[in-house]
Amino acid sequence: MTDYEVATAFLGEWGHFQQQVFFLLCLTVIPNGFSGMFIVFVGDTPSHRCVIPANVNLTAAWRNHSIPLELDSNSGALVPSKCSRYRLGDVLSLSDRGFLPGVDVNMSNVPTESCLDGWEYDQSVYISTIITEWDLVCDDRWKNPLTFSIFFCGVLTGSFVSGQLSDRYGRKIVLFVTMAVQTVFTFIMVFAPSWPVFCALFFIVGMGHISNYVAAFVLGTEILSPKVRTIYSTAGVSIFFAAGYMFLPLLAYFLRDWRMLLLGLTLPGFLYVPLWWFIPESPRWLLSRGRVEEAEAIVRDAAKKNKIKPPPVIFSPLQKELQCETSKALNICDLLRSPNIRWISLTLWLVWKLFRFTALHPDGKHYSCVGVAEPPAARELWNASA
Incomplete structure (x- = not known):
């Protein structure tokens, strides 16, 4: 596409048009x-213990000693068990007979049972999470990490599908459709009646999440000039992405019910609708589809915004060349054909995998720190690539 760069060089590097596209796409x-990080708060597990029903007639001493103590692996202190209690029938019998726990009765001899009446959760940090909503603890604690995995299954699916869709229907329409998918299905998650329904919706959010990101990334790199493209792809999208997950813990601090948090995260998505009239389609993609007049109209509009007079003919001599250039269909296997591209692809896949495993699982206390570290890291990456 070198000829494309030459044909559009008259637009300059950083006019009003480029600034508009840069910041709106960011x-x-x-x-x-x-959208990909809220599970850190929505799926956090607060401290919990077995419920001792209020209607069970126990003395205060026995009610306070109805949960066995166990060694906490983090603090090394003895804490109430999260998944067991002393067998309630035995405790009730000992209480009725006037025995005192730890004085008349060796508690290690009292049999235990699982939390048959459910759990009570510490609400000092969260009012509710999906863990407390559907009791995803103890025997069901495996469901929490599986929720993460289902989201990334959606990300994987979206990674394959979005590229094909944007090549066929255009970068702009895929960008806005996937933004709508991400927003609408996050909103529907607010009303999820069960964990399986929540996961099914989260899978679709994962598809929209990666598809929206990739579409915005590609659209920006195809519209912007080479120098600005470098800034956009290294610092621009990274800093604005970081702004999103720096905003998340602030909102989570004020909205401590998981449904209200998702609702709060959904509302900004509807503010993006007007951007449809300000973000153009990629002229490169239009040229690849033979839609030269539409591509030229976008570039002429860009020249008008930059207060530059365009040449009489911009793309017509390139039409046949560009159509021949894009006539050969490419697929993911092309990333592995030559040794150089194969090495770059495998390296990027490994780095991305390690990043996703380490960056998406900080607890709430350290979450903001990860976001704060992102902008300076993005700036250093930009400096290194400049």
Whole structure:
């Protein structure tokens, strides 16, 4: 596409048009910062213990000693068990007979049972999470990490599908459709009646999450000039993505019910609708589809915004060349054909995998620190690539 760069060089590097595209596309990345990360708060597990029903007639001493103590692996202190209690029938019998726990009765001899009446959760940090909503603890604690995995299954699916869709229907329409998918299905998650329904919706959010990000990334790199493209792809999208997940813990601090948090994260997505009239389609993609007049109209509009007079003919001599250039269909296997591209692809896949495993699982206390570290890291990456 060298001839494309030559044909559009008259637009300059950083006019009003480029600034508009740069910042508006960066804005579309902000929801990605919290749509893929809110599970850190929504799926956090607060301290919990077995419920002792209030209607069980126990003395205060026995009620306070109805949960066995166990060694906490983090603090090394003895804490109430999270998944067992002393067998309630035995405790009730000992209480009725006037025995005192630890004085008349060796508690290690009292049999235990699982939390048959459910759990009570510490609400000092969260009012509710999906863990407390559906009791995803003890025997069901495996469901929490599986929720993460289902989201990334959606990300994987979206990674394959979005590229094909954007090549066929255009970068712009895929960008806005996937933004709508991400927003609408996050909103529907607010009303999820069960964990399986929540996971099914989260899978679709994962598809929209990665598809929106990739579409915005590609659209920006195809419209912007080479120098600005470098800034956009290294610092621009990274900083605005970080802004999204720096905003998330602030909102989570005020909205401590998981449904209210998701609702709060959904509302900004509807503010992006007007951007449809300000973000153009990729002229490169239009040229690849033979839609030269539409591509030229976008470039002429860009020249008008930059207060530059365009040449009489911009793309017509390139039409046949560009159509021949894009006539050969490419697929993911092309990333592995030559040794150089194969090495770059495998390296990027490994780095991305390690990043996702380490960056998406901080607890709430350290979450903001990860976001704060992102902008300076993005700036250093930009400096290194400049």
